[in-house]
Amino acid sequence: MKIFDILKKTYPDARTALNFSNPFELLIATILSAQCTDKRVNEVTRELFKWYRTPEDYLKLGQEELEKQIRSCGFYHNKAKNILETCRILVKEFGGKVPSNIDDLMKLPGVGRKTANVVMSNAFGIPAIGVDTHVFRVSHRLGLSDGKTPERVEEDLMALLPVEMWSLSHHLLIYHGRNICHSRKPQCDRCPVNSLCRYFLTIS
DNA sequence: AACTCGGGGCA
DNA sequence: TGCCCAGAGTT
DSSP states (O other): OHHHHHHHHHOTTOOOSSOOOSHHHHHHHHHHTTTSOHHHHHHHHHHHHHHOOSHHHHHHHOHHHHHHHHGGGSOHHHHHHHHHHHHHHHHHHHTTSOOOSHHHHHHSTTOOHHHHHHHHHHHSOOOOOOOOHHHHHHHHHHTSOOOSSHHHHHHHHHHHSOGGGHHHHHHHHHHHHHHTSOSSSOOGGGOTTGGGOHHHHHHO
């Protein structure tokens, strides 16, 4: 697919901003990342992971103290509650390990389809496309999908791309969304794929 | 499909 | 001040 060839050349270092290879740490960081900048998640987790590295560590920490630690990420009450319940399930049902399939991951509170896919692809190397707001918006603009839900966009992208491109396409579309294809004011004049973009066609 | 959960950065 | 941020859960 030509669009992704260009994006790959344009963003040769596109990779996750939540750069954790440890599945458990990536899971926690990704739960925290909901409606929060990756910059702040990295700040909070850099401190958090110094002291708390396993599900047992968080269960010992407790709700109130965890809320304080993650407060600046927003939605801290729900996130703390979800993280602790997730840790309980990990200990009780998965031997303290993070499962690597989407069904088990999505049973964890605080883990939706996007987070589950990110954990699978970034921590376990399983081809998957996490559809966040960037991927959703950019895919629609480019004309890669007309899906009304993230799941439909995910299906369209998977049908469009070879399996070995799934994980990378997630990073490329996010990178592009953050750098050029902004929600409000997309920088179409300096977009490397504007000649292939459906949205650019409608406005020019 | 619409709504709520929210602190913090930035214009 | 107002808008936005690598979403998920509930109704």
